[in-house]
Amino acid sequence: MDRRDFIRTGMTLGTCAAVTPSASAAAIVRRPLDMSFPKDFAWGCATAAYQVEGAVNEDGRGATNWDVFSHTSGRVANGDNGDVACDSYHRYPEDIALLKGLGVGAHRMSIAWSRIFPDGRGPINQKGVDYYNRVIDALLAAGIKPYVTLFHWDLPQALPGGWQNRDTAHAFADYAGFMAGKLSDRVHHFITVNELRCFTDLGHQQGIHAPGLKLLPAGVNQVRHHGVLAHGLGAQAVRAHARAGTQVGVADNTSLFVPVIETSEHIAAAKQAVRDDNAMFLTAIMEGRYLDSYLAAAGADAPQARAGDMAAIGTPLDFVALNIYAPTYVKADPSVARGWTPLPHLPQSPRMASPWLYVGPEVAYWGVRAVSELWGPKSLYISENGCSTDDVLDAQGHDDDADRIMYLRNYLGQFRRATAEGYPLHGYFLWSLMDNFEWADGYGKRFGLHYVDFATLKRTPKLSALWYRELIRRNALV
Structure with a gap:
């Protein structure tokens, strides 16, 4: 109602505020909406070794592709590197105390392969094994279950040759089996690899991540094949060497699509888009084959698979973990052969501090639903979800990051919808426990619940940390 409406009805803007509810309105019983999560839902945070550990030259750790990449001029924003990062290699007791303060029951961490096998295979570095034994024992002593990512x-x-060399997949399997044998007495959830599309495409097609290559399509497709083969062989190796009851899965930044309108034709298009657009990654893993449409489109550039490769890639999993951040909207389109068309993000589309991080909370629900309905995984986890914001400490040393709380509240509301509808979502790991080395963005993009002063390495809880703690305490959306 604008000012003219008030004039026509004989009301004034001032008198509007004085209107009192009728007796019938006052008698309405208001029942709060149930926003709780399942009773045994796992709440946690996520970190990764290179992003937080530092200590790159200590205790026998071998060099990695990211050491080389980040020390190459122009590769990482501001010339940043992971040499020190958050110094969690030395400060892990402090970081576990942060986790305990949040009240989480789980933590997703990764192991630096080169701390265990400095050359990728061959002699074992016992100091590296001892380090991760200490970290895992400390987590368990704090009542926190470790979920371990191997790569x-x-x-x-x-x-030799990195992911361009098929032998790297076999080296990974040897390492994965070794770690499962060492840790599965205490670690009951292993994740093989993280975000296939990033370490293959961003590193070998776009060149913006390590090793910084721009291969021709045949080379990119073969790198992708070696990546999913490493996952499959790694999953088999974990099963062969782990104790009974150990679960193994994969963490993937699957391309996920939101139907532009919630109608049957757009929902079907979104589901088909997930299957098509992930043909070389999660679709191959869940179906044990490459889609005919993918192979036909690749033509002579299609990946070369050997006998037994696809069976290994399709090794049945105990869970699938999804890293969910930004949406792609899609509509049904009968005019194209595949039946769907993605919609572009327009310049005015809302986003967080990272240019790629468009805000679309519905992707949380539709991602879980599509993966569940396409492939029927036994269990799903959200292995990463979070956002970058332009965090600063005020004069009192506080970071009131209400924008991060907005993002998290909206996405978690959609995850809650998925659990309420019965999809098998069993846990959530927020990215990230603290600000860290964000790959090609260096230290310029902050995703943490805790502010890290990278000059002093002091950790300070942001307002979002208090919000997440309250959500975990209630096991319900706050």
Whole structure:
């Protein structure tokens, strides 16, 4: 109602505020909406070795592709590197105390392959094994279950040819089996690899991540094949060496699509888009084959698979973990052969501090739903979800990051919808526990619940940390 409406009805803007509810309105019983999560839902945070550990030259750790990449001029914003990062290698007791203060029951961490096998394979570095034993024991002593990722992009530099070499997939399997044998008495959830699309495409097609290559399509497709093969062989190796009851899965930044309108034709288009657009990654893993449409489109550039490769890639999993950040909207389109068309993000589309991080909370629900309905995984986890904001400390040393709380509240509301509808979502790991080395963005993009002063390495809880603690305490959306 604008001012003219008030004039026509004989009301004034001042008198509007004085209107009192009727007796019938006052008698309405208001029942709060149930926003709780399942009783045994796992709440946690996520970190990755290269992004937080530092200590790159200590205790026998071998060099990685990211050490080389970040020390190459012009590769990382501001010339940043992971040499020190958050110094969690030395400060892990402090970081576990932060986790305990949040009240989490789980923590997703990764192991630096080159701390265990400095050359990627061969002699074992016992100091590296001892370090991760200490970290895991400390987590368990704090009542926090570790979920261990075996490869989060930091590839031992000594492996000949890196991911272009098929033998790297077999080296990974040897390492994965070794770690499962060492840790599965205490670690019951292993994640093989993190975000296939990033360490393959961003590193070998776009050249913006390590090793910084721009291969021709045939080379990119073969790198992708070696990545999913490493996952499959790694999953088999974990099963062969781990104790009974150990679970194994993958963490993937699957391309996820939101139907532009919630109608049957757009919902079907969104689901088909997930299957098509992930043909070389999660679709191959869940179906044990490459889609005919993918192979036909690749033509002579299609990946070369050997006998047994696809069976290994399709090794049945105990869970699938999804890293969910930004949406792609899609509509049904009968005019194209595949039946769907993605919609572009327009300049006015809302986003967080990172240019790629468009805000679309519905992707949380539709991502879980599409993966569930396409492939029927036994269990799903959100292995990463969070956002970058332009964090600053005020004069009192506080960071009131209400924008991060807005993002998290909206996305978690959509995850809650998925659990309420019965999809098998069993846990959530917020990215990230603290600000850290954000790959090609260096230290310029902050995703943490705790502010890190990278000059002093002091950790300070942001307002979002208090919000997340309250959500965990209630096991319900706050």
